[in-house]
Amino acid sequence: MSRVTSLVLIPFLLCVLACNRKEVAEKTFYPMGGIPFTVKAYDIPANVFDDSMVAIEAETERLETIFSGYREDSEISIINHAGSGKASAELVRLVRLASRISAETNGAFDITVGPLVALWKFGEQENRFPSDDELQQRTEMVDWRQVATSSRGTISLKRTNMSIDLGG
Numbered sequence: 001m002s003r004v005t006s007l008v009l010i011p012f013l014l015c016v017l018a019c020n021r022k023e024v025a026e027k028t029f030y031p032m033g034g035i036p037f038t039v040k041a042y043d044i045p046a047n048v049f050d051d052s053m054v055a056i057e058a059e060t061e062r063l064e065t066i067f068s069g070y071r072e073d074s075e076i077s078i079i080n081h082a083g084s085g086k087a088s089a090e091l092v093r094l095v096r097l098a099s100r101i102s103a104e105t106n107g108a109f110d111i112t113v114g115p116l117v118a119l120w121k122f123g124e125q126e127n128r129f130p131s132d133d134e135l136q137q138r139t140e141m142v143d144w145r146q147v148a149t150s151s152r153g154t155i156s157l158k159r160t161n162m163s164i165d166l167g168g
Helices: 003-017 047-068 075-082 089-105 114-125 134-141
Strands: 026-029 037-042 084-086 146-147 154-157
Touching: 003 154, 026 047, 037 047, 047 075, 047 089, 075 084, 075 146, 075 154, 114 134
Parallel strands: none
Antiparallel strands: 026 037, 084 154, 146 154
């Protein structure tokens, strides 16, 4: 390649690359017990990104008030503690969907694993594995077929100390 061609081609390529560079707007927030959520948007005006982030954070907060197992005031936590309660249409739909998936998987997917999840977390804090007896006791609290939803928008857990865990 000749020197003249290089002098013309290199600035041209740099201009093309610079023109294709996308501006990135980015924000990280920490819902769900401190899990980082990062939102990135490319080539949008800052005010549109800021307005979008307000909407995203508001919707995340709304969903947490229903589904979060980390918040004592969420619908799912209230139902877990009381054994039953009034639920939003969204939570009732999700529990019904989970029941269908549990049936299709013959219980391999089961949202009532809350007692086992809590036991393993406790064991982890204690720096030990749960005992066979502890596992047996908690396993008796797990059975997706023991969750009832009503047309009035209530969810009932039919076993004592049963709890729903939507984290899988």
